[in-house]
Amino acid sequence: MWLFLANSLSAQLEYRANFVGSVLASFGEVAVGLLGLVLFFGASDRLGGWTFPQAALVLGFFMLAESFISVLLQPNLNRIAEQVRLGTMDFNLLKPVDAQFLVSTRQVNVFRLSDAVVGLLVIGWAAPRLPDLTWGGALLAALLFASALVMVYSVWFMLSTTAFWFVKVQNVTELFNGVFSAGRFPAAAFPAWVRTALTFVVPVAFVTTVPAEAALGRLDAGLALWSPVVALALLAASRLFWTFALRSYTSASS
Amino acid sequence: MTTPHDAALRVRGLTKHYVVHEKEPGLLGSLKSFVNRRSRTVEAVRGVNLDLARGEMVGFLGPNGAGKTTTLKMLSGLLHPTSGEVDVLGFEPRRRHADFLRSITLVMGQKQQLLWDLPALDSFLVNQAIYEIDDADFKRTMREYDEVLDLSGILRKQVRKLSLGERMKCELAAALLHRPRVLFLDEPTIGLDVNMQVRIREFVREYNRREDATVILTSHYMADVTALCERIVVIDAGRVVFDGDLGALVERSSPYKTVKLQLASPASTERLARHGEVVSHDGLGVELNMPRAEVGERAARLLTDLDVADLTVEDPPIETVIGRLFGAERAPEHA
């Protein structure tokens, strides 16, 4: 595992410009969210009932999730498509390690840890400005965020698994990013029907809004319980989908 | 002899140096070079001289990394020489003058220029417009190329659905649509099966004959070179180590001929060794190397000494010759 990390890290250090670019991109990402907040709060003092620091907390969680995706998920899962196309996927299937684990953990894009740093900065700025924040709430938020990351992984993994059928899977992940970017803002800021869709159709609200609500002690118990249930269901689904994909892949290719 | 008017290409003292970044292996090395880059100069081409007459076909041979492709890229204008002079058809290639570009073509077997998701014909039409070929010429050229390459069935298929060989035929035809006078072919047959290699070779030979075009070819397949080119330029470590015809190359770098014997009755290896260097001795089949100049005399002696059923004299395979050439030429540098 360490060897994988070291190898992919040294490959990336070759690209100094990319490093600068990644840091800039992280600030860009957070700037999008902050600019939105500045504009919304310039026009009114609440965003769907949330104050500025509360909404900033959501943005912080969003940046952490983005970091998780860019550092751990994207580089590995985009490679699935490449490996299917080049036929090198077979090597993974022959190794004595679980193939799903193997294709999910091969590479990291360390530069995008900058997303996480920026996210922590935002949370660090917001936390002292939140009178409702409790240690218990923070702990629950951390747990719910962990469960959210499981969801994000599962959904990403399923999208990447479609590579066995559609080779150009990058497009599907583009679509994911398009929907996921709604998570920058509290779900309550959206009209009711959009909010419902963001909670139950695509679980974006679970990733950023729900942990923030937990930290603020305003989460209703139902959603707190739903989060791990949804996460486990998605994880199981991703596993089933993967084995199904592998079956059709190994029986189709020669 | 060639007059200046017949010259297609003239190269003097061509050199190319690259600066490459170096990095120690491992993570620590990466971190070091991230902060502080060290670079090193690589001399890819060192003082190449070359003259080509109109209509001449020349094969570039040499090991990987010898500087063949770098030279080709400088001749076509993609790379700027570090020093030296290049004149192709009266142009300085690096300026990439439009008239120059209309008179040359570069085909790289590893790179494709056809539009991937469209039928090949679309790429031909684009080239027709870019090279300003009028419709009559276009039709005539397409007819001609179709005869040799048999394109008609594949032009309307999407490029990505073509086989490698079909694609290469289209690449070549597209690259020659404007009837260039100088052709740079870098590994044009790489990865193709033997039939297709022969097909492509025939096409190039035919084009050369019809258009009196000058061709420079690099290839891994010795057969490409031996079939097309009388003149060989061997490049090694950035220098021209041989420039002359194929026969002379074999003679110079291989002072031996191989004599294959079929004996009628067995003979000991010691006895055979008196006639030449024993390459193989397997029952009644024997291969001997003999100095080129003495083959006639020695063979006569051998026939009286041994009970020979059959005897043939051959040049060693060209691969062996080239291999030996590189070994020999490189040796002094290490010594």
Next chain:
Amino acid sequence: MRAAASLGRKFRAIFSAQLANMVAYRAELIIWMLSGTLSFIMMAIWISQARAAGGEIGGFTEARFASYFTGTWVTGQLLVVWVAWELDVQIRLGNLSPKLLRPLDPLWEHLSNHLGDRLVRAPFIALLACLPLLLVPGAGFTTDPRVYAAYLLVVALGLLIRFLIEYCIGLLCFWTESATSFSEISWLVYAALGGVFAPLQLYPEALRRVARLTPFPYMVNLPATMLAGDAAWGDVGRGVLVLLGWAAALGTLRLVMWRLGLRRYGAVGA
């Protein structure tokens, strides 16, 4: 004159090939279109905010927000440019080499590729734009044909500027290993200062002043406002002049970078 006619002929041929190319990519194209959600996210939140504030914010009603953001989405779709990515790949993998040996600047092929995309994209844009306009009561685009004619001019100039900016970013690859992250930043700046997040009137004064120093407000805010039927002709005229100036400056910059870059490409390897 002859040179221009010959360039026109060449461009037509490349364009028709690239149009066919984009038709082959239509499925991806729709997915790319659907991924550009920022305008819709902003629209949804602003509408919701307007409702919470009792019907309007800074003079913008729900309907006006819907019209404006549909306008920014349509305009944004017409200004999509990926040439920096393409150049990045072509320069790094050396695929640019064969193109350099043809007697035509590769810029024309890249440009025709984008224009072909726009032609294929147009009907889908029109179709999707109808959705929010029909769903939000009172929302709608102008019916004045003169505005649409002027809109096309403004958007064409906007596209040219986006294209040239991204082209220059892509050319950075001659000097750095990769330029694509700079392209992401450039998009963010363009979207932020152009008015994708809110109508520019709602921006803080300081930010608005910065935005006016760039061409971006005239590339997004202006055309979106035109579609929504809120633009004054004086603003349109001024916008066209500003855009022309920027296009000329960026065109020069790209030419200089192209020349210098090719020299470098020729020097370090192809």
